[in-house]
Amino acid sequence: MSKDLRIIVTTPAGTTVELPLYSTLTEQTDPQETDNTTLDGTLYTDFVNNRRAWRVAWEKLKAADYDTIRTIYNQQYQYEMYAKYTIPEYGISNRMKMNISDRNIRLNGEIIEGFSITLKEQYAVS
């Protein structure tokens, strides 16, 4: 049974877009916590929550697909809100902040190479 690893975006403008097929999807965790060490070396941790982010990378991305992604990125600022991202396979449907990597332009502008986005979830998971 094939897995549904699509990333479906409800943009700040209200349209629904599916991100182009990516090469890697990486789940990142960023716990808000502090490790403390006592006089005898005992470790304990104060934590607030665990924040999750998703890194989506493309080895090569068509310029038109890049533009689609870039539009979503720009709309964050234009509409002053995050887009909503759904990954059916993992039951995720959350608003996330999109950060984008550098745009490495290749082949007369037709291909963007080694491009990635990081989607940081608006709300912590715990």
Added chain:
Amino acid sequence: MQSVSSQFTARANGTMRPLSWRLLMSFPKAFQADVDFFTIGVSTIGGTDIIKGEGNVIQEWDKYQYDDYSYRVMSIEVTRQEEMVNSVSTAMADIKLANYDSYFTPDAGSVIDNFILPYRPSRLYLGFGHEDIPVFTGLTEKMPTIDDKSKTASFHLIDFMYSLFNRPLDETILLQNVSTDAALETLMDAAGILPTQYDFDYGYNIINFVYFEKGTKFGDAVKELMEAEMGRFYMDEAGVIRFKNRQNFSSTPVAYFDKSNTIAVKTMTQDDIINVVEIKANVREVQAKQKYWELQSATRIPAGTSVDIWADFNDPVTSVDTPVYIASATTSAFTTNKLEDGSGDPVASNVSVLATRFAKSYLMTFTNTNTFDVYITTIELWATPAKIVKQIYLRESDAASVDEYDERVLTIENDFINNSGDAYSKAHIILDDWSTYGRANEMTVKGNPALQIGDAIGCTINGYEGTYVISKIVNRFVGSQFTQILSVKERVFKTYFTIGVSTIGGTDVIAP
């Protein structure tokens, strides 16, 4: 120590500690007088009624309508400190809030724009998991400090005691033969604090004569009473004003610290040492009614006019008889004459007096409705003055400590210490607690917000072993870290003699 659940304590001592915090502020200061304790079946969830906590008292500050700003908190630091000797505690807090939308920036169009003002009621809570407990109840002191670069707003908060302490008394207070708690209750009443807002122990110190002049700051009055009582006066974390008498200390540690739950420890400086205590007191007692003041020279009252004559007293007086025209020898009287030297005709009619008594002065307004000038030639005032009947001077020292550190003198001048026995006991309590070096430490610990000033803690770290009392707590919450810094003082606990419990010849000592 504040009452918390066993789960709260387990989390405080645990290895993975989920921090929680809450900030409530009332910028509009909307007041709801009908706030009550939450009653199942009557109160509504999300309504204004409050959950009954440790204190069985609804405070006036419980009745403000607060908004929850927890989601904007970037840092919280609450400092609670007890002043040495007079044992009055106050608290302050600093909070930094996210201000990305200029919500707290004055004149920036925020919905609270008109309410970004000093003295906004604020409450802070810290804890673990879903259980947070009050750590501060007070007011913003000033306008916020806005940092446009980091998009933050910082507020300095003071507890309600700060504002109360700076309030001047608008009437003179004279009391006789009162205990500390009775004197405090009178002060509270004068400051407009309702009996439902405080919880006092009874006081051991009985004061012959309490005198606070109009304009005395409330805080100065309380500190003087506490210095004599050697009790503790503070507003607790939930906003209840409390007085604990000098025997209301528990020597049983509420928490123990060793190397596994202490991050740093250091000894405070020898500047804290006291090895000589001087106590000076002027004991006043109200005297029987007596002739207390006389007019020094005749005063002319022109026809159809009034003249004020002030009598200034050396002592406060609890009563003054209103002077009457030539009366008996045991009450206040005045005489009049047509001539200054009294050789003319006396004037028996149409001269009246209106008198107002102040603590140390007396205003007499004489009115002459005759068609000729009249001289007030004599006035005698009979009053009940509170005179100094005894002066106490006592100097006690710890010889061993003086040999080692030279004299480090604490001088207490307090007229509410009324006998030499009390003075002796107080001096030795202070010497017991303060004459030795290294018995005051600052400890950074794996903190528990439930710890309070006055709690006893046990320490088993080499070189610091002992039972200490917390005199200062700093609770710091920044980002994802809760740090607690305790200033602790080793205390000599004594069991005081109790009739029916202690045995004569036993170890219990007579209470000061």
